[in-house]
Amino acid sequence: MMRQSYANEIPMTIEVQSTRRLWVSLLYGGWAGAIVAWSIGMPLHGAAQTATWIATGLCALAALIGFAKLMARTPINAPNLEDAVLDERLVQMRDAAMRTAYRLLYVAVSLAGAALFTLVLVNPLGCAKAFTINRTFFAFTSLFSAVFLPLILPTTLIAWTAPDPPADEL
Amino acid sequence: MSREKRIDSGRPPIINRLAVLRAERGLSRQQLAEALGVNYQTVGYLERGEYNPSLELAFRASEYFDLPIEAIFSRSPFTPMSEQLYGATPDKPRVQR
Numbered sequence: 001m002m003r004q005s006y007a008n009e010i011p012m013t014i015e016v017q018s019t020r021r022l023w024v025s026l027l028y029g030g031w032a033g034a035i036v037a038w039s040i041g042m043p044l045h046g047a048a049q050t051a052t053w054i055a056t057g058l059c060a061l062a063a064l065i066g067f068a069k070l071m072a073r074t075p076i077n078a079p080n081l082e083d084a085v086l087d088e089r090l091v092q093m094r095d096a097a098m099r100t101a102y103r104l105l106y107v108a109v110s111l112a113g114a115a116l117f118t119l120v121l122v123n124p125l126g127c128a129k130a131f132t133i134n135r136t137f138f139a140f141t142s143l144f145s146a147v148f149l150p151l152i153l154p155t156t157l158i159a160w161t162a163p164d165p166p167a168d169e170l
Numbered sequence: 171m172s173r174e175k176r177i178d179s180g181r182p183p184i185i186n187r188l189a190v191l192r193a194e195r196g197l198s199r200q201q202l203a204e205a206l207g208v209n210y211q212t213v214g215y216l217e218r219g220e221y222n223p224s225l226e227l228a229f230r231a232s233e234y235f236d237l238p239i240e241a242i243f244s245r246s247p248f249t250p251m252s253e254q255l256y257g258a259t260p261d262k263p264r265v266q267r
Contacts, residue, residue, distance in 0.1 A: 075211060086209075087207070088208070089215060165211065165214070166214065169214050
Protein backbone atom coordinates (compact mmCIF):
# COMPACT_ATOMS: atom_id res chain seq x y z
CA MET A 1 0.00 0.00 0.00
CA MET A 2 1.34 3.40 -0.94
CA ARG A 3 2.03 5.59 2.05
CA GLN A 4 0.16 8.85 2.06
CA SER A 5 1.77 12.05 3.19
CA TYR A 6 -0.61 13.80 5.55
CA ALA A 7 1.86 16.25 6.97
CA ASN A 8 1.31 19.01 4.44
CA GLU A 9 -2.25 18.25 3.41
CA ILE A 10 -3.96 20.37 6.05
CA PRO A 11 -2.77 23.83 7.13
CA MET A 12 -0.66 23.76 10.26
CA THR A 13 -2.44 26.37 12.32
CA ILE A 14 -5.64 25.86 14.23
CA GLU A 15 -7.14 28.61 16.32
CA VAL A 16 -7.44 28.65 20.09
CA GLN A 17 -10.57 27.29 21.70
CA SER A 18 -12.07 30.69 22.54
CA THR A 19 -11.90 31.75 18.87
CA ARG A 20 -13.42 28.48 17.70
CA ARG A 21 -16.22 28.83 20.23
CA LEU A 22 -16.89 32.34 18.95
CA TRP A 23 -17.42 30.94 15.43
CA VAL A 24 -19.75 28.24 16.73
CA SER A 25 -21.70 30.91 18.64
CA LEU A 26 -21.86 33.10 15.53
CA LEU A 27 -23.15 30.18 13.48
CA TYR A 28 -25.90 28.97 15.80
CA GLY A 29 -26.66 32.36 17.35
CA GLY A 30 -26.90 33.97 13.92
CA TRP A 31 -29.11 31.18 12.67
CA ALA A 32 -31.46 31.37 15.65
CA GLY A 33 -31.43 35.18 15.54
CA ALA A 34 -32.33 35.21 11.84
CA ILE A 35 -35.30 32.92 12.39
CA VAL A 36 -36.54 34.93 15.37
CA ALA A 37 -36.09 38.29 13.57
CA TRP A 38 -37.82 36.97 10.47
CA SER A 39 -40.75 35.55 12.40
CA ILE A 40 -41.15 38.85 14.31
CA GLY A 41 -40.93 40.92 11.14
CA MET A 42 -43.32 38.92 9.00
CA PRO A 43 -46.59 40.35 10.36
CA LEU A 44 -45.18 43.89 10.68
CA HIS A 45 -45.33 46.71 8.13
CA GLY A 46 -43.26 49.75 7.18
CA ALA A 47 -40.14 50.81 9.04
CA ALA A 48 -40.58 48.20 11.76
CA GLN A 49 -40.56 45.44 9.18
CA THR A 50 -37.53 46.95 7.41
CA ALA A 51 -35.67 46.99 10.73
CA THR A 52 -36.41 43.32 11.32
CA TRP A 53 -35.31 42.45 7.77
CA ILE A 54 -32.02 44.23 8.41
CA ALA A 55 -31.65 42.34 11.69
CA THR A 56 -32.40 39.11 9.84
CA GLY A 57 -29.74 39.92 7.26
CA LEU A 58 -27.14 40.74 9.91
CA CYS A 59 -27.86 37.54 11.81
CA ALA A 60 -27.67 35.53 8.59
CA LEU A 61 -24.35 37.21 7.78
CA ALA A 62 -22.99 36.30 11.23
CA ALA A 63 -24.10 32.71 10.68
CA LEU A 64 -22.40 32.64 7.29
CA ILE A 65 -19.15 34.02 8.73
CA GLY A 66 -19.18 31.33 11.43
CA PHE A 67 -19.96 28.71 8.81
CA ALA A 68 -17.14 29.83 6.49
CA LYS A 69 -14.60 29.88 9.33
CA LEU A 70 -15.57 26.44 10.60
CA MET A 71 -15.62 24.89 7.14
CA ALA A 72 -12.04 25.99 6.43
CA ARG A 73 -9.51 23.31 5.62
CA THR A 74 -8.19 22.68 9.15
CA PRO A 75 -7.99 19.59 11.38
CA ILE A 76 -11.07 20.92 13.20
CA ASN A 77 -13.11 20.35 10.05
CA ALA A 78 -12.05 16.69 9.79
CA PRO A 79 -15.68 15.50 9.40
CA ASN A 80 -15.99 17.38 6.11
CA LEU A 81 -12.54 16.65 4.67
CA GLU A 82 -11.83 13.79 2.32
CA ASP A 83 -10.48 10.57 3.85
CA ALA A 84 -7.21 10.82 1.93
CA VAL A 85 -5.99 13.79 4.00
CA LEU A 86 -6.88 12.33 7.41
CA ASP A 87 -4.47 10.23 9.42
CA GLU A 88 -5.58 7.68 12.00
CA ARG A 89 -5.90 10.19 14.86
CA LEU A 90 -8.01 12.56 12.79
CA VAL A 91 -10.17 9.64 11.62
CA GLN A 92 -10.74 8.67 15.27
CA MET A 93 -11.57 12.28 16.15
CA ARG A 94 -13.96 12.54 13.18
CA ASP A 95 -15.69 9.25 14.01
CA ALA A 96 -16.17 10.23 17.66
CA ALA A 97 -17.67 13.58 16.61
CA MET A 98 -19.94 11.87 14.07
CA ARG A 99 -21.15 9.45 16.76
CA THR A 100 -21.93 12.24 19.21
CA ALA A 101 -23.63 14.31 16.48
CA TYR A 102 -25.78 11.33 15.47
CA ARG A 103 -26.91 10.80 19.07
CA LEU A 104 -27.72 14.50 19.49
CA LEU A 105 -29.64 14.62 16.22
CA TYR A 106 -31.51 11.43 17.09
CA VAL A 107 -32.75 13.02 20.32
CA ALA A 108 -33.43 16.41 18.67
CA VAL A 109 -35.35 14.96 15.72
CA SER A 110 -37.37 12.69 18.02
CA LEU A 111 -38.35 15.62 20.25
CA ALA A 112 -39.08 17.92 17.29
CA GLY A 113 -41.16 15.22 15.62
CA ALA A 114 -43.15 14.60 18.77
CA ALA A 115 -43.68 18.35 19.27
CA LEU A 116 -44.81 18.85 15.66
CA PHE A 117 -47.13 15.86 15.81
CA THR A 118 -48.71 17.21 18.98
CA LEU A 119 -49.02 20.78 17.73
CA VAL A 120 -50.26 20.05 14.20
CA LEU A 121 -52.32 16.88 14.55
CA VAL A 122 -53.44 16.84 18.17
CA ASN A 123 -53.58 20.64 18.15
CA PRO A 124 -54.10 21.27 21.86
CA LEU A 125 -53.57 25.03 21.52
CA GLY A 126 -55.67 25.50 18.41
CA CYS A 127 -52.69 26.82 16.50
CA ALA A 128 -52.42 24.25 13.69
CA LYS A 129 -53.54 26.83 11.13
CA ALA A 130 -50.45 28.94 11.82
CA PHE A 131 -48.27 26.15 10.51
CA THR A 132 -50.03 26.13 7.16
CA ILE A 133 -50.11 29.92 6.77
CA ASN A 134 -46.33 30.45 6.87
CA ARG A 135 -45.38 27.60 4.59
CA THR A 136 -42.41 29.42 3.07
CA PHE A 137 -41.01 30.26 6.47
CA PHE A 138 -41.66 26.75 7.73
CA ALA A 139 -40.04 25.16 4.64
CA PHE A 140 -37.03 27.44 4.82
CA THR A 141 -36.33 26.84 8.50
CA SER A 142 -36.94 23.09 8.16
CA LEU A 143 -34.59 22.82 5.20
CA PHE A 144 -31.99 24.94 6.91
CA SER A 145 -32.27 22.96 10.14
CA ALA A 146 -32.35 19.57 8.45
CA VAL A 147 -29.60 20.09 5.89
CA PHE A 148 -27.31 22.90 6.97
CA LEU A 149 -27.01 22.31 10.71
CA PRO A 150 -26.50 18.51 10.74
CA LEU A 151 -23.86 18.96 8.04
CA ILE A 152 -21.78 21.18 10.29
CA LEU A 153 -22.69 19.66 13.68
CA PRO A 154 -19.73 17.21 13.95
CA THR A 155 -17.34 20.04 13.09
CA THR A 156 -18.89 22.37 15.66
CA LEU A 157 -18.60 19.64 18.29
CA ILE A 158 -14.88 19.33 17.60
CA ALA A 159 -14.43 23.11 17.44
CA TRP A 160 -16.19 23.52 20.79
CA THR A 161 -14.50 20.70 22.72
CA ALA A 162 -10.98 20.37 21.26
CA PRO A 163 -8.42 21.76 23.72
CA ASP A 164 -6.00 24.51 22.84
CA PRO A 165 -2.96 23.23 20.99
CA PRO A 166 0.38 23.81 22.74
CA ALA A 167 2.04 27.13 21.96
CA ASP A 168 4.66 25.54 19.71
CA GLU A 169 1.95 24.07 17.49
CA LEU A 170 0.09 27.30 16.85
CA MET B 171 -12.21 19.30 28.40
CA SER B 172 -8.82 19.09 30.03
CA ARG B 173 -5.77 17.86 28.15
CA GLU B 174 -5.63 14.75 30.34
CA LYS B 175 -9.10 13.61 29.27
CA ARG B 176 -8.41 12.85 25.68
CA ILE B 177 -9.41 10.31 23.10
CA ASP B 178 -7.66 7.53 24.98
CA SER B 179 -9.02 8.33 28.43
CA GLY B 180 -9.71 5.19 30.38
CA ARG B 181 -7.01 3.18 28.66
CA PRO B 182 -3.59 2.62 30.21
CA PRO B 183 -1.18 5.06 28.61
CA ILE B 184 1.51 3.94 26.21
CA ILE B 185 4.77 5.67 27.00
CA ASN B 186 7.09 6.43 24.13
CA ARG B 187 10.49 7.86 23.36
CA LEU B 188 9.51 9.66 20.17
CA ALA B 189 10.48 13.10 21.47
CA VAL B 190 13.94 11.90 22.53
CA LEU B 191 14.52 10.05 19.28
CA ARG B 192 13.34 13.01 17.23
CA ALA B 193 15.64 15.36 19.16
CA GLU B 194 18.56 12.94 18.78
CA ARG B 195 18.17 13.00 15.02
CA GLY B 196 17.55 16.74 14.86
CA LEU B 197 14.17 16.34 13.21
CA SER B 198 11.30 18.81 13.32
CA ARG B 199 7.79 17.58 14.03
CA GLN B 200 6.93 18.30 10.43
CA GLN B 201 9.78 16.13 9.15
CA LEU B 202 8.89 13.25 11.45
CA ALA B 203 5.23 13.60 10.48
CA GLU B 204 6.14 13.33 6.80
CA ALA B 205 8.33 10.30 7.50
CA LEU B 206 5.59 8.54 9.46
CA GLY B 207 2.80 9.61 7.12
CA VAL B 208 0.71 11.42 9.72
CA ASN B 209 -0.49 14.97 10.33
CA TYR B 210 2.15 17.06 12.07
CA GLN B 211 -0.11 17.61 15.09
CA THR B 212 -0.39 13.87 15.56
CA VAL B 213 3.33 13.76 16.30
CA GLY B 214 2.75 16.26 19.13
CA TYR B 215 -0.14 14.17 20.46
CA LEU B 216 2.04 11.05 20.36
CA GLU B 217 4.98 12.74 22.07
CA ARG B 218 2.78 14.08 24.86
CA GLY B 219 1.20 10.65 25.36
CA GLU B 220 -2.23 12.00 24.48
CA TYR B 221 -2.76 9.57 21.65
CA ASN B 222 -1.97 5.86 21.54
CA PRO B 223 -0.76 4.85 18.07
CA SER B 224 -2.14 1.94 16.10
CA LEU B 225 0.06 -1.11 15.64
CA GLU B 226 0.59 -0.03 12.03
CA LEU B 227 1.86 3.39 13.09
CA ALA B 228 4.04 1.88 15.83
CA PHE B 229 5.64 -0.40 13.23
CA ARG B 230 6.20 2.56 10.91
CA ALA B 231 8.00 4.41 13.74
CA SER B 232 10.01 1.30 14.51
CA GLU B 233 11.07 0.95 10.86
CA TYR B 234 11.86 4.63 10.54
CA PHE B 235 14.08 4.78 13.64
CA ASP B 236 15.44 1.30 12.93
CA LEU B 237 14.71 0.23 16.48
CA PRO B 238 12.56 -2.54 17.95
CA ILE B 239 9.06 -1.43 18.91
CA GLU B 240 9.75 -2.07 22.60
CA ALA B 241 12.64 0.42 22.46
CA ILE B 242 10.18 3.15 21.39
CA PHE B 243 6.90 2.22 23.07
CA SER B 244 6.29 0.76 26.52
CA ARG B 245 3.52 0.17 29.03
CA SER B 246 5.78 1.18 31.92
CA PRO B 247 8.04 4.25 32.22
CA PHE B 248 11.38 3.95 30.47
CA THR B 249 14.60 3.98 32.46
CA PRO B 250 16.42 7.23 31.63
CA MET B 251 19.02 6.69 28.91
CA SER B 252 21.80 8.13 31.12
CA GLU B 253 20.99 5.52 33.75
CA GLN B 254 20.81 2.74 31.19
CA LEU B 255 24.11 3.68 29.57
CA TYR B 256 26.18 4.85 32.52
CA GLY B 257 24.31 3.84 35.64
CA ALA B 258 23.86 7.48 36.62
CA THR B 259 20.75 8.52 38.55
CA PRO B 260 19.56 12.02 39.49
CA ASP B 261 20.50 11.50 43.17
CA LYS B 262 23.74 9.68 42.36
CA PRO B 263 25.58 11.25 39.42
CA ARG B 264 28.20 8.91 38.08
CA VAL B 265 30.79 11.56 37.31
CA GLN B 266 31.89 13.41 40.47
CA ARG B 267 33.78 16.67 40.00
